[in-house]
């Protein structure tokens with residue numbers, strides 16, 4: 212299949228976690244920038260006409276992958292494209308990716324840098340209702356909602372690099388962790404929900420035990436292209452301390468209304 216922008220006829224694709232690109236797109240629209248001129252926002256992809264000028268961004272390096280048409284004829288080209296995409300999604304400073312698709316050119320801008328603690332806290336501290344959309348009101352219980360109703364997301368990203376998984380393509384390899392304070396505030400909100408019986412079903416993330424983990428020397432990680440920090444061997448630059456995580460679990464369990472908390476997300480070894 213060609214890019215989803217071609218098949219869906221959408222004007223723009225926002226990939227990954229959408230709050231940062233969305234905010235930037237809205238800021239530009241409010242400034243009066245026409246929608247079709249918004250082509251340089253991180254974490255977005257657009258289709259350009261073949262003769263259209265490539266939007267400039269001096270901060271980004273560019274890479275061109277094999278065209279859609281050549282991938283249809285040659286599986287190896289498709290595989291080599293996948294490798295580029297996999298490597299770029301595991302880098303701290305990804306390149307901008309171009310691919311010819313028929314008479315058009317797909318341009319995928321690099322993702323935003325990993326969120327800081329203040330940024331991810333600001334996103335999770337917004338006044339969410341924690342309820343399904345009201346249009347489901349008459350349909351009775353929603354199994355997927357029942358499962359996550361009393362669960363709390365503590366971080367984003369995963370450095371496991373499992374070949375079957377796409378987490379790094381939308382959340383990245385580098386971990387963005389919420390502060391303990393922000394998580395405990397949410398625990399308190401959940402604990403005070405009318406049907407809360409004292410059981411938190413999940414205190415987790417994409418891989419539950421990567422909370423606050425990162426490289427000891429950031430400048431080494433800045434240049435790294437490895438898809439995984441733990442396979443085939445645990446990187447000697449990775450700080451694998453579980454202290455912030457175990458302290459968080461203990462703090463959650465001290466909440467007077469919490470009887471038990473579980474880890475429902477998968478654990479990485």
Ligand code: SF4
Pocket residue numbers: 370425426427431432435436437439440441446447448449450
């Ligand atoms: S240097 Fe090590 S810890 Fe840093 S990103 Fe690469 S594999 Fe992970």
